[in-house]
Amino acid sequence: MQETLERAELSMKKAVEHFKKDLAAIRTGRASPALLEKVMVDYYGVPTPVNQLATITAPEPRLLVIQPWDRSIINEIEKAILKSDLGLTPNNDGQVIRLILPQLTQERREELVRVARKRAEEARVAIRNIRREANDELKEKQKKENVSEDEIKRLQGEVQKLTEKYIKEVDNLLAAKEKEIMEV
Template sequence: MLNEIKKDAQTRMAKSIDALRHDLVKVRTGRASTALVDSIKVNYYGSDMPLSQVASVAVSDARTLTITPWEKQMVGPVEKAILASDLGLTPNTAGTVIRLNLPALTEERRKELSKHVHGEGENAKVAVRNIRRDANHQVKELLKDKQITEDDASRCETDIQKITDSAIKDVDEVVKAKEQELMAI
């Protein structure tokens, strides 16, 4: 019973860290990445489709993404979707190839993005702590129902705290790595 609580807490904390990594991929550094356009939806014959399903996306150099729609008539809708997204990039079209040039980030913008990354990290830490609280609550419920001893409860809470400390350390490492990536010129 206690092992299930610990495993559940560890799994949920790992998912929180994965969610943080996924969210931080969308933060634009000075470097081109196909993940920047993953969240863009394109109107494809009346339904919204992810950009990756209507076009090939490739990194042509450090600051340029090339998007090649599978169908010639999809160039316009893809351009519209990029302009409507919150990327703040203007597509350059040459025939059926769309190029996105990523401008170099200013020092002010880097610091602003660094604060955003730090805030996302804090949100992930709050999520991890909430998971710890839930796990400890489950342990206390078992103790209250006299299904476990006080020693077992104490040991389990100590183990849950170790799992939490490890997860928070992982969050800090993810945030630190992203901040270093942002500050690199």
């Protein structure tokens, strides 16, 4: 029974970690190498994340510099950035690629907040699904192992506490990201 609780908590932690990564990929006013985590480059026929092909630095608050280890793929990296949904235009000087992040408009900030809220809702749904699966598993064990109803109710209460804890964590992360996005 305790094993079910531990599995549920581990899954909920993973859902929150996934949400954190999603939030890191949402662009705010500052340049962050995490923006490029989901950009895939066609490296000799294999889709490869750009951060595995180059060093990505943020020397200034609104500038990213991508220095590929293999200069022959600089054009492929540039194409991948143009194809991505980042809306950035890379500047290539043959050695490095510079990405200048434009100042965000109020409209774009609101759009990014909507995207963050959508991802937060997806994380909450994932956590609730984990709760449902854990509760179903507990009910199954009650039937098979003849466990008392009071014990099952107590364990379901613990699952609910875990759910509330992780949903609150998602809400706190969302609030911090919204604040960061709306900061001028």
